Amino acid sequence: MHAHAVARLHLENDLRRALAENSELSINTPLTQNSKNQAKKSKLLLHYQPIVSLATGKLAGFEALVRLSHPMRGLVSPIEFIPVAEETGLIVPMGIWILREACRQMRLWQLEFPDLAPLTMSVNLSGKQFSQPDLTEQIKQILQETELPAHCLKLEITETVVMENAAAATAMLQQLSNSGIRLSIDDFGTGYSSLSYLHRFPLNTLKIDRSFVKGMRGEGEDSEIVKTILTLAHNLGLDAIAEGIETADQLEKLRSLNCEFGQGYFFSKPLDSNAAGLFIASNLDNNY
Numbered sequence: 001m002h003a004h005a006v007a008r009l010h011l012e013n014d015l016r017r018a019l020a021e022n023s024e025l026s027i028n029t030p031l032t033q034n035s036k037n038q039a040k041k042s043k044l045l046l047h048y049q050p051i052v053s054l055a056t057g058k059l060a061g062f063e064a065l066v067r068l069s070h071p072m073r074g075l076v077s078p079i080e081f082i083p084v085a086e087e088t089g090l091i092v093p094m095g096i097w098i099l100r101e102a103c104r105q106m107r108l109w110q111l112e113f114p115d116l117a118p119l120t121m122s123v124n125l126s127g128k129q130f131s132q133p134d135l136t137e138q139i140k141q142i143l144q145e146t147e148l149p150a151h152c153l154k155l156e157i158t159e160t161v162v163m164e165n166a167a168a169a170t171a172m173l174q175q176l177s178n179s180g181i182r183l184s185i186d187d188f189g190t191g192y193s194s195l196s197y198l199h200r201f202p203l204n205t206l207k208i209d210r211s212f213v214k215g216m217r218g219e220g221e222d223s224e225i226v227k228t229i230l231t232l233a234h235n236l237g238l239d240a241i242a243e244g245i246e247t248a249d250q251l252e253k254l255r256s257l258n259c260e261f262g263q264g265y266f267f268s269k270p271l272d273s274n275a276a277g278l279f280i281a282s283n284l285d286n287n288y
């Protein structure tokens with residue numbers, strides 16, 4: 001228990017330092033002065049995983065996924081540090097940094113690839129962020145600052161977070177949606193959803209959790225669950241993204257069930273910003 005508490009405290013400290021480092025970097029300290037120490041410091045960075053249209057094979061957007069780059073430990077997974085960031089409240093300033101960075105990057109790509117069909121940038125929101133009363137205002141300011149059109153941003157929220165306080169969530173989702181921002185339910189099928197609320201929320205997309213995609217074989221139970229989620233999404237006027245597609249078989253199956261979009265190692269792992277830029281360039285005339 002002691003070792004666990006110490007590790008957690010270290011992680012909390014690393015997160016605080018990383019956040020401070022990230023905000024310092026954005027003030028444009030001269031690179032030469034910084035580069036010597038930079039390798040030794042913890043910092044946050046975003047990776048981007050492609051989301052692909054299953055009908056056309058074309059790139060439809062990216063999901064931004066945060067990483068902690070640690071001088072000793074390398075890249076630390078969000079599964080490990082997001083819970084700590086939530087407990088300490090650090091998720092709020094961190095979430096703002098993530099939103100700004102993701103919007104800034106998408107705007108850069110739009111300028112770099114002007115002939116590209118508009119891509120969507122999906123950003124995960126945690127429960128604590130979602131309950132900040134000024135969330136919509138903050139995001140609108142970020143969109144203005146980065147000059148990203150609101151419809152190019154999509155927020156991913158889990159069922160559990162929206163259902164915990166469905167009345168407040170309805171108001172928040174309505175505000176966001178009125179601002180032109182798109183909304184997805186993440187990891188759909190793993191939490192608890194009240195169907196009567198689901199149809200009242202102004203959603204655009206259900207993301208089918210990868211645990212169901214993983215087990216999709218022949219006519220098994222998981223295939224039935226995926227079929228049912230797709231029917232539900234389409235009846236509610238939503239589109240669907242299948243998470244965690246790893247094989248051509250899964251892709252074929254999902255395509256035949258008219259799932260609109262897919263994401264997973266079969267297409268690409270999450271990429272750093274340079275590699276993601278190359279992915280866009282190579283997808284300009286690509287079909288799967």
Ligand code: C2E
Binds near residue numbers: 263
């Ligand atoms: P998520 O939002 O459901 O993100 C999808 C996760 O599945 C990512 O893990 C991604 O790398 C992984 N994945 C994608 N395709 C495949 C595949 O084909 N096979 C397998 N096995 N895995 C795949 P990652 O990046 O470790 O993120 C884990 C979770 O951490 C995310 O789940 C999300 O809940 C949270 N997270 C990540 N970035 C952020 C963030 O910026 N803010 C917040 N609040 N949470 C974040």
Ligand code: MG
Binds near residue numbers: 124156
């Ligand atoms: Mg997500």
Ligand code: MG
Binds near residue numbers: 186207243
């Ligand atoms: Mg997910």
Ligand code: MG
Binds near residue numbers: 187209210243
């Ligand atoms: Mg997931």
